Amino acid sequence: xxxxxxxxxxxxxxxxxxxxxxxxxxxxxxxxxxxxxxxxxxxxxxxxxxxxxxxxxxxxxxxxxxxxxxxxxxxxxxxxxxxxxxxxxxxxxxxxxxxxxxxxxxxxxxxxxxxxxxxxxxxxxxxxxxxxxxxxxxxxxxxxxxxxxxxxxxxxxxxxxxxxxxxxxxxxxxxxxxxxxxxxxxxxxxxxxxxxxxxxxxxxxxxxx
Ligand SMILES: Nc1nc2c(ncn2[C@@H]2O[C@H](COP(=O)(O)OP(=O)(O)OP(=O)(O)O)[C@@H](O)[C@H]2O)c(=O)[nH]1
Ligand SMILES: [Mg+2]
Numbered sequence: 001x002x003x004x005x006x007x008x009x010x011x012x013x014x015x016x017x018x019x020x021x022x023x024x025x026x027x028x029x030x031x032x033x034x035x036x037x038x039x040x041x042x043x044x045x046x047x048x049x050x051x052x053x054x055x056x057x058x059x060x061x062x063x064x065x066x067x068x069x070x071x072x073x074x075x076x077x078x079x080x081x082x083x084x085x086x087x088x089x090x091x092x093x094x095x096x097x098x099x100x101x102x103x104x105x106x107x108x109x110x111x112x113x114x115x116x117x118x119x120x121x122x123x124x125x126x127x128x129x130x131x132x133x134x135x136x137x138x139x140x141x142x143x144x145x146x147x148x149x150x151x152x153x154x155x156x157x158x159x160x161x162x163x164x165x166x167x168x169x170x171x172x173x174x175x176x177x178x179x180x181x182x183x184x185x186x187x188x189x190x191x192x193x194x195x196x197x198x199x200x201x202x203x204x205x206x207x208x209x
Pocket of ligand 2: 035037038051052075
């Protein structure tokens, strides 16, 4: 896929203020600081489109980016941000869960996992929740430039094994680096393929008014 345009549309905390669900949409989610915003900028080749930070917890809203005037990328707040207060965490969780569960045009949840780490409980729990809800998701391993491919493969193998303890199959896996563009073509091809099959879903207009 060639990216011709990528524009910031809106930041939201309310479902009713999201764009109507008439375009295919992909949500990028993962632990705080995993590299969601960096990956979005790498995919769109637009530095600064999604705000990145070394301080975890930067993205705190549902951010919509419109790509090639045909599909949306959604940058979601990271989960597991240790320094957020308990009530704030609960609010985020509820809001994100409602969004993921109810968004009619959501095609796939892109779950970002730090490729440097052994399987983390919070990531596995989130995958398990997606599975229970029947939400389609893929795994995107980030920051692959930070260690050897052997180490990356080892961590992925462990994650696959942990997923297989919960499900019969492992979702599709992508290995990426926002530093050297690894995985860019693969992720965009995956999205492009789904976009081609998209049909506008039925939705309640009152939810978006
Ligand atoms: N070397 C390397 N660094 C990366 C990569 N992706 C992200 N980073 C760095 O990791 C830090 C966090 O990246 P962000 O993209 O802001 O992470 P995020 O998941 O959006 O974080 P929150 O919005 O706070 O949840 C930044 O310092 C990035 O420069 C990568 O592929 N390679
Ligand atoms: Mg971010």
